[in-house]
Amino acid sequence: MESLEKNFHSRKEFELHVRMIRHFLTTQGCHGCDLLFVAINEAVNNALFHGNQNDSSKTVFLRILRHGRELRVFIQDEGNRLDRDMFLRHRSKEDAHPLSEHGRGFMIMEGCCDRLSFPEPGTICMTVILKKGPGEISA
Amino acid sequence: MKMNLNVQGNRMEARLSGYMYVEDATQFREEAIKKMGEIVSHVEIYMGELQFIDSAGMGVLISLYKRCAKRGGTVVLHDLRGSVKEAFELTRLDQIFSIK
Numbered sequence: 669m670e671s672l673e674k675n676f677h678s679r680k681e682f683e684l685h686v687r688m689i690r691h692f693l694t695t696q697g698c699h700g701c702d703l704l705f706v707a708i709n710e711a712v713n714n715a716l717f718h719g720n721q722n723d724s725s726k727t728v729f730l731r732i733l734r735h736g737r738e739l740r741v742f743i744q745d746e747g748n749r750l751d752r753d754m755f756l757r758h759r760s761k762e763d764a765h766p767l768s769e770h771g772r773g774f775m776i777m778e779g780c781c782d783r784l785s786f787p788e789p790g791t792i793c794m795t796v797i798l799k800k801g802p803g804e805i806s807a
Numbered sequence: 808m809k810m811n812l813n814v815q816g817n818r819m820e821a822r823l824s825g826y827m828y829v830e831d832a833t834q835f836r837e838e839a840i841k842k843m844g845e846i847v848s849h850v851e852i853y854m855g856e857l858q859f860i861d862s863a864g865m866g867v868l869i870s871l872y873k874r875c876a877k878r879g880g881t882v883v884l885h886d887l888r889g890s891v892k893e894a895f896e897l898t899r900l901d902q903i904f905s906i907k
Contacts, residue, residue: 679828679830700890702858709828709859709861713861766899767903771866772862772866775898779898780897
């Protein structure tokens with residue numbers, strides 16, 4: 669199993685890790701890893717701004733695990749807020765207001781992965797089924 | 808992100824390149840609204856060299872769209888590519904904007 673773990677407290681800290689995160693996704697043979705990164709970025713923003721309420725004393729934990737043909741991205745905040753019910757509430761608002769200047773993050777997260785789950789409050793897991801097998805590198 | 812905004816009469820042309828993260832989106836909104844003033848009603852945005860946009864950036868484009876629509880104009884997006892294009896399709900913004 670291969671993995672990448674990064675912790676951060678602000679957007680600026682997250683940006684320091686962006687290149688490494690993108691590189692890790694690419695080397696895992698993640699078809700459409702650019703789009704998955706868009707979803708990771710949305711989940712991180714949600715964790716920093718809504719979960720941790722922009723409190724830089726709180727941490728966002730990012731873990732990406734390669735398990736066979738699955739890539740699992742866990743994003744956890746210390747606000748203990750996000751769960752399935754909250755996700756679905758916000759998601760339906762995004763559908764109901766196509767001209768809203770806010771939102772769409774949940775729509776992007778949902779659309780960019782094969783499975784979305786909430787292992788515990790404040791943690792979202794986006795799972796992508798890889799088209800290439802373990803050890804195969806994308807071109 | 809790099810942006811180049813030019814206004815001629817009631818039209819504004821914007822050329823965006825690089826990565827539009829949440830902080831870039833705020834800057835783009837401020838500069839675009841300032842340039843548009845009370846006159847601009849039609850905006851052309853060239854995005855062929857834009858490699859990344861998040862929901863905050865999309866929100867800014869919606870804001871410009873609503874501003875133009877109130878003035879009887881619109882926003883046209885050009886040359887969407889890669890994950891930017893896919894993100895517009897996922898969020899169905901491709902059904903709202905005129906895309907060339």
